[in-house]
Amino acid sequence: RRLSRDPATSQPLAYLRLRRAIRNVVEHRDIEPGQALPSERDLSRLLQLSRVTVRKAISGLVEEGLLNQRHGAGTFVAERIIKPMSRLTSFTEDLRARGLNPRSEFSERIIGEVTPEESMALNLSPGVLVARLHRVRYAKEEPLAIERSVVPASILPDPTIVQDSLYQILETLGARPRRALQRLRAVSLGAQQARLLHVPAGSAGLNIERRSFLDDGRVVEFTTSWYRGDIYDFVAELQTD
Ligand code: GLP
Known part of the structure; x- marks a missing residue:
């Protein structure tokens, strides 16, 4: 469908275009999670691209976690959420890349004095003010993660302006x-x-702490998250020195 309409053809960056075209198809849910992509051979015949080009585009998306390859069975749109660990992306960006529209339900969005633990994590002096955001993060009405973020109030003076994406707001604040x-x-x-995440108590989860920095070395967030272990895979590419 979409694939055949995309001008994913001209060399030499054909594989990048094809990669973008396939990502588009997944984002638009033309192929649902769990469903198979056409075979490499069919794609190359349909789009008049070499097998090498097709393979290169697909392997890039496998590395990104958008596609899965099962030996002998073919290539599928990934069902679990596969999060590459080496890229500094936001929850919203990760889910949008999969064609999902995430939303947050906040239980707290306030300014308060930094706690001793936070002051260490954020490198702030005692008494300084911070914005606190506590929320459950959903996609398609399904809770995926709980997140507690602390951001210096000097960077985010009014936490209530965060409706969905914290990173998007931080971006607008430079x-x-x-x-x-x-x-x-x-x-x-x-x-x-477990109740907030709609899973049985005692289920496996991933506790993630992220400390993010600006170019000048200031800490911009200290976030503690609990992701559902039954949905998330965290993957990293490893290289020798
Ligand atoms: C991920 C990170 C958090 C970060 C969040 C921002 O979930 N683990 O540390 O705060 O993304 O996501 P968003 O911009 O969607 O609020």
Whole structure:
């Protein structure tokens, strides 16, 4: 459908165009998660592209986590949410790339004094004000993660302007994170967290702490999240030195 209409043909960047075209198809849900893509051979015949080009486009999307390849069975749109660990993206961006429209339900959006733990994480002096955002994050009415973010009030003086994407707001404030340190830990979700995430108490979860920085080294956020372990895969590309 869309693929055949996209001008994904002219060399030499054909594979990049094809990659974009396939991403478009997934974003528009022309092929649903779990469904198969046409075979490499069919794609190359249909689009008049070499097998090498098709393979290159597909393997890029497999690395990004948008597609899965099952040996002998073909290429599928990934069902679980696969989050590449090496890219500093936001929840909203990750889900939009999969054609989903995320939303947040806030239980807290306030300004308060920094706690001792936060002051260490954010490198702030005691007494300084911070914005606190507590929310459950949904896609298609399904809760996917709980997030608690702390941002210096000097960067985000009014947390209520964050309706959905924190990073989008930070971007408009000229404070989009440029670098982050992230820690992942396996946890079993407590009763309250499990209830918020609509899973049985004790289910597997991923506890993620992210500290993001601006170019000048200032910490812009300290976020603690609990992601559902039954939905999320975190993947990283590893390289030798
Ligand atoms: C991810 C990160 C958080 C970050 C959030 C921003 O979930 N783990 O550290 O705060 O993205 O997402 P958004 O811009 O959608 O609010």
